Amino acid sequence: MVLDKPKVVQLEDVKPQNVENAVDTTIRVLISGEEAPTYAMRVFEMGPRGYIPAHSHPWEHGIFVLEGKLRIKVENEVFELEPNTAIYIPPNKVHEYWNIGGGRVRFICTIPNRPTAPLQT
Amino acid sequence: MVLDKPKVVQLEDVKPQNVENAVDTTIRVLISGEEAPTYAMRVFEMGPRGYIPAHSHPWEHGIFVLEGKLRIKVENEVFELEPNTAIYIPPNKVHEYWNIGGGRVRFICTIPNRPTAPLQT
Numbered sequence: 001m002v003l004d005k006p007k008v009v010q011l012e013d014v015k016p017q018n019v020e021n022a023v024d025t026t027i028r029v030l031i032s033g034e035e036a037p038t039y040a041m042r043v044f045e046m047g048p049r050g051y052i053p054a055h056s057h058p059w060e061h062g063i064f065v066l067e068g069k070l071r072i073k074v075e076n077e078v079f080e081l082e083p084n085t086a087i088y089i090p091p092n093k094v095h096e097y098w099n100i101g102g103g104r105v106r107f108i109c110t111i112p113n114r115p116t117a118p119l120q121t
Numbered sequence: 122m123v124l125d126k127p128k129v130v131q132l133e134d135v136k137p138q139n140v141e142n143a144v145d146t147t148i149r150v151l152i153s154g155e156e157a158p159t160y161a162m163r164v165f166e167m168g169p170r171g172y173i174p175a176h177s178h179p180w181e182h183g184i185f186v187l188e189g190k191l192r193i194k195v196e197n198e199v200f201e202l203e204p205n206t207a208i209y210i211p212p213n214k215v216h217e218y219w220n221i222g223g224g225r226v227r228f229i230c231t232i233p234n235r236p237t238a239p240l241q242t
């Protein structure tokens with residue numbers, strides 16, 4: 001149910017959940033798609049072996065790197081991102097993530113509540 | 122025009138723009154509402170005297186504090202936020218911001234491209 005009141009949440013107070021099909025990677029949902037009308041805000045954390053395999057979906061991501069060094073492949077392009085860097089990933093683009101820094105990676109990943117493009121299979 | 126390719130942007134590469142009606146406060150648009158289909162990602166920076174006066178609008182905010190100490194009043198509730206803390210502010214709630222840490226405040230503020238609630242005046 002969409003919240004009619006403000007919600008304050010500290011990252012460390014949210015229990016991390018393992019990300020399915022990924023390696024050494026968790027997600028914390030700070031603001032969920034049930035709580036907010038348009039999009040959700042989550043924080044991903046990848047350990048030293050962190051890897052999220054290639055996948056795609058008919059909605060975009062807005063990502064902001066908080067900590068560590070993250071490689072993201074989007075279709076055939078590869079980006080190496082450090083803190084204070086954002087990346088926009090359009091809908092239906094195949095994307096894949098690696099922690100390449102040896103330490104912890106943390107990034108904010110925002111996601112719309114509804115698809116924003118026709119499904120491409 | 123909505124981007125069909127990924128966009129990578131470093132915070133420091135975006136020229137800060139003064140926020141109208143605010144004190145000692147700038148905005149950097151990392152992913153704009155023209156570039157992305159659903160919502161925009163911006164970073165606000167408030168200097169030591171930073172203040173954003175009370176205002177409201179028929180869309181929500183998802184905020185994540187990166188640096189400094191930020192007081193936000195939402196209607197009659199006051200929150201003091203430190204880094205790694207998120208706040209969801211629902212549509213049509215009067216909100217007001219103060220930098221209370223003496224140093225620099227930086228926070229991510231996401232915003233939908235379209236109103237998500239009827240305008241309340």
